[in-house]
Amino acid sequence: MNHCGLLTAKKEPVPLKSIEVELEVRDHVATVVSTLLYENKEDKPLEAVFVFPLPGDAAVCHFSAKIGQTQIVAEVKEKQKAHEEYDDALSSGQQAFLLEESDQSPDIFSLSVGSLPPGESASIRLEYVTELAVQADDGLRFCLPAVLNPRYQPQGSEGGSVQVTSVPASLVPYSLSFSARVSSPHPISKVESKCSLDPLQYLNTEKTQATVKLAAGHKFDRDVELLIYYKDAHQPTAVVEAGQASAKPGTLMGDPVVMLSLYPEFPQAVMSSVVSCGEFVFLIDRSGSMDFPMDNRNQKETRIGSARDTLLLLLKSLPMGCYFNIYSFGSSYQHIFPKSVEYNEKTMEEALKKVEEMGANLGGTEILKPLKHIYSQPCIPSQPRQLFVFTDGEVGNTKEVINLVRDNSGSHRCFSFGIGEGASSALINGLAKEGGGHAQFITGTDRMQPKVMQSLRFALQPAVVDISVTWDLPKAVSVTVLSPPITTIFQGQRSLVYAQLTGQSPEAAEGCVTVKYSLAGHPSQNQLRFSLKPAEDTGLTVHRLGARTLIRSLEMEERERRGQQDGRVKQKVVELSVQSGVSSSFTAFIAVNKSDSKAIQGPLLRRNVPAPRMMTGCCVPGYPSSLYGAPPMGNSLPSFGSFDNSFAAAMPKQPRRDPLLQLVSLQKASGCWLLEPALAAALGKTSEEVENPKPSAVNKEVWATILALIWLHGFKSDVQDEWELLAMKAASWLCAQKAPCVTECVEAGNALLGCKVQKDSLGI
Missing domain, CATH: 2.60.40 (Immunoglobulin-like)
Structure with a gap:
């Protein structure tokens, strides 16, 4: 009708x-x-x-x-x-x-x-x-x-x-x-x-x-x-915005507010040393909606399939000697190991087998319980914890989840990934902000892998400690910082600071902000000088963003102080909001x-x-019209997430056709490759074609590893950010072997694969 x-x-x-x-x-x-x-x-x-x-x-x-x-x-x-x-x-x-x-x-x-x-x-x-x-x-x-x-x-x-x-x-x-x-x-x-x-x-x-x-x-x-x-x-910038003419001087809206955009640059010598330790915990959403396609126009690649491929790259890129574990969650949660284990060939292979079996068959999106379990595990000495959360963000109890991450922010960094259309920006950005990490959104035709590897590079950066921000202003001007203290700095990543400036500044006066911190034992600092003259035509944008920042901090404080029901923080939020x-x-x-x-x-x-809601691939019977619909009585799954396990199990496994992932899957935890038929196939050659050109003085693993690196540089340079870390690991392994005839191997490998890759570009 x-x-x-x-x-x-x-x-x-x-x-x-x-x-x-x-x-x-x-x-x-x-x-x-x-x-x-x-x-x-x-x-x-x-x-x-x-x-x-x-x-x-x-x-x-x-x-x-x-x-x-x-x-x-x-x-x-x-x-x-x-x-x-x-x-x-x-x-x-x-x-x-x-x-x-x-x-x-x-x-x-x-x-x-x-x-x-x-x-x-x-x-x-x-x-x-x-x-x-x-x-x-x-x-x-x-x-x-x-x-x-x-x-x-x-x-x-x-x-x-x-x-x-x-x-x-x-x-x-x-x-x-x-x-x-x-x-x-x-x-x-x-x-x-x-x-x-x-x-x-x-x-x-x-x-x-x-x-x-x-x-x-x-x-x-x-x-x-x-x-x-x-x-x-x-470029670091500062915008000073004049106060509202009708507002009382000394109040947030009556005084000028400055917004600073800081881009700290780290010394190159420190950046070249990638951290080789850490506890890496990967938390993967396996709710029913993760079976939806990454992109409506391409129904083949599902969110869970892309997550599996990404985990392969992550596991191959981890440094030897670190610790890791993989959790997955839906209405319930699972972990591959009872607690984080040392990364080696045996544990890596065991994890990859479990990853291959992961389907979007765990029902709803209950993220609190696995997070609580992760935080209940004692941290490993000298192995800083790095948490990677992958979810399509269909979570109702966002504030509870973010509060939990914030409560544990002193013991870890949290990197978050919102997958697909409709992922909650409050959840994804909140996890990273409160967990001192970095947020990424993966939508449409985006490949998940480069964004995740970017975050892994951040996680492998040495942690910045002892961060302080000092202000140098004219005597008649005082500053009230509206933003929470900076707790995390990554190379090239922006930090925003809002501050209220009270008092009269002389004409053409300048201010200066200095950010000091320690990186891998090296004290560093960055400075930004700026004019105190208010910019024209900014409306009250900076004031409102500054107020929003302060309101969010106070709301967090109010939730922390629940039980001390004096209501003073809530009253402050209401007054500031009004x-x-x-x-x-x-x-x-x-x-x-x-x-x-x-x-x-x-x-x-x-x-x-x-x-509008995403309904991709198929229509789920009983999908409720209620956003926060309570689960049916006696059932911990809401009807929209209750994908039948047998249905998911019956779905055919997608064959791995991507040649890059095929090659990467063969790399050992140490960084090397073995000279085996599977490698020859990944390189598009027969076993004989691969084995015959090998210089006699070189062992098989060295030859195989050089061939793999030449293939990556020669054929996959357009996605180098996806394999760069595992190639660095391979190059380090090669250098440790002190193998003879490396130049001869590179020449022979180029001839075999039809490439022109220079030895220096391989990092060996």
Whole structure:
């Protein structure tokens, strides 16, 4: 039966007609304005409820509604008061609008449009600011989350339930238009996206300003991701923003606020020494949704399949003498070894056999229990713990998980990977931020392997300790740092610091910030000098981001102090949120139309606006419309995650066709290769063709290892970041052998494989 294309789970009309998004990027800060157009085509007044994702670190700073010619700007109020005001307005027949952050996760928001009369339209304007994360290839990533996947809410976890109607992305009954304007002091090299874009339009000859639009016909089957590349983007910068004229001096909004972007550069001598110790713990999501394809257009490679291939590269790249373990989780969790074991040929081979058997057959997404088990294991002396978490992020108890990582941040670093569309940015970024590591997102046609190997290189960097930040400012100016202390520094990675500047600075005054730290026993420091003169035309973006940073720190502190129910920290958050106009977990935006129009008569019809969800590959029976739906009674799995084990076991194993992974799988833990038929096959040769050219004075392992390195450099140089670490290990093994005739071997290997690889480039 045709329902006019307006589909919800109950075949009800959808009052949301369109979403228009305007993005303005200034250097590495984004301001996003979303306009949502609602129209009531029914014969009774409506309450429309829309639950949708936003970036986890966004600072929502404006919310307003326009009905006819009446414009209502929302105020930030304590959440309970806002709810009461909203309910009172609806019960008295007034129009009201409520916007609030979910209690479970800071990247989920709920928008309620109350008392929309028959035939009436309402235009909702929502504005937020957010920082852009730096990617491994130096691109800045902006993501407009469009896909909201069901989040697994474990039984007994904190917080209530947020209800949301969700439909497969192809059935979303409202349109999305998206346009972006980018400006920077540095020329814009390019803007890329997984979504189809109209061509980039430069606005000036210096190429420092440009616009770009989403091509017409965008489907809601993916988040809208932009990767922005500037020339010389790694320069430290400082932006000083003037306070709000109407705000009282001495307050956060009344004083100038500075945002520092620091890019510490480490001495090359220290960077060349890769750490050869550590305890590496890999935590792999095996929930049912990990069986979905990595990319809708390529149904062959699944998320779990890509994770298996990535684990192969990781295990081959680990240094001899370190320790490791692999955990996997769904509704339950498993580990390959009872506790972390020393990395050698035997343990590596045992782990790889178990990895090959891993399927997406463990049900829901219960990450807390395996994390607690990992943290319960005593740390190994002189082996710093490095945790790698791979998940598609469909987790409901995000705040609980992040708090647990934060509580244990003194004993480890956490590297997180969000896999596929709809992965929770609050979870992935929160794990890395609180765990002192680095976050990566893998979507669309991205290969997981290069991003993960980038993080392994970070993990193998010597840990930076004794970090301090000192300020040198004019005598009349004092500083209040709004950001939490810097606890982690990686080579070339940005650190952002926000600070409030109180007092009058003389004309042309300068400030200086010095970051000092110790790296592998070497004291180092980086300095940034900056003008205290406020920049023009920044609005209040820096103030709002600074307020958001401080609010998040205080929210963490409030959760830590639960049990000391004095409420002072919560009150401070509420005051700061109201003063800055920035959302928090304890406040909400409330707008009530108090114009003289007559009250709206009759009971309200509730209409849940469906959010797009990823439904790839197959349709799962019983997929609930509830975002945080409680698991069925007597069953620890929610229906959307309960993939039958026998179904997963019956799926045919994908043959390993990738020649790179075929070659890598043959490498020994020590770094060498054996001269065996499987190696010849991986090189595309027969056993005789490989064995005959071997110089007689050279042993078989040396010859095989040189051939493998020549093949990697000769045929796979375009993906060198994936195999670079295991090739370094192979080169170290070769150097330790002090083998004769190495030059002769390289020449013979080049002749055999048809390459022209120089001996020096092999690192031997």
